[in-house]
Amino acid sequence: MSALGELAAMMPSPQDGGPSVPWEELEASWGAPFPSDYRAFMETYGPGAIEDYLEILQPATWDAQRTGSGMSPGTKNARKGWDLEPTKAFSVVSPPVLIAWGVDASADVLCWDASGPVPDEWPVLVWKRGAHEWRRYECGMVEFLRRTLQGELESNPLGDAALWGRQRAKFLSREEEERLLDEGIDPWE
Template sequence: MSTAADVDSLLRMMPPPEDGGTVVDWPRMAESWGRPFPPDYQRFMEVYGAGVVQDFLVILRPEPKAPTTQFDGMLVETANAEDTWQDVYKAPELEGASPLLITWGVAASADLMCWDASSDDPDEWPILVFNRGEIQFDRYNCGMAAFLTGVLREDFPKCPLSDVTLWGRGEASFRKSRQ
């Protein structure tokens, strides 16, 4: 479901920043979260780094799973997704599910993009999107890079996000975070 090669399709649609990616201690992240991150996300961080797509969708920097005093970032947004999961609608295939959520992206429209990290194999993690407009989580059986490509190409039956800023755009800009 997720491969590092999925980033290649995205490269044709969204040029990486000139200052390159973000250096990440992946063994430390895997130890902290109790599992490795998907290969497409690792490659995305290597090529693009943490940042924002079209000044709309923030791709979060991986951070160790530890107490934090930050008000944003992967840990805080994962906690937001876990809290949100309890109180919102779910697509029929998600009813009764108890996914292990890890948030990797947040849209300006307050949508959350997460992995269901329940599987020990990160290649198999589907994307769960909380669409704030519909107040619902939906499942997408693809990895993070394929999800982004699908949004830009309008490859899904409907826009997964509550805002159409990226939907069917074809190309996008990416700006790396200063962190």
């Protein structure tokens, strides 16, 4: 079974899948294609939240001026964080090319090290803000999520145990979460 299939067994996806994404436009703006597991995740789930803790960012074009939330601001934040946090739990020859794909309620930022020429080989880097350190995981985004939910990594990669070893998780798209909130329903209960 693929990593996405294993993840879907632990975290059911929305019935309609994710929204259509203009990949060519996005990839031209970032200067590289996105990893195939991320593209498959977006087709299956789309952007949204896992257990009201981890936000999977909406794929968006690079905009160095954009502020707020999203892929560009998350990336700018991660790149600043790289310089601010001296502790790296791995050796570094040169600074990585960071692209953020997730943020969590602990203010951690989840990225790819997009330095390599093959996107499917980009490792996940996590800026664990509360611990003031960066950690590197030699896997893609979907495998990282699966291993986090299974508790299979060396230690909890995030600032809270909300997802660590959980085995089952709830994913809500932004649209579904907003719809439920508009109806006065707490989407996470």
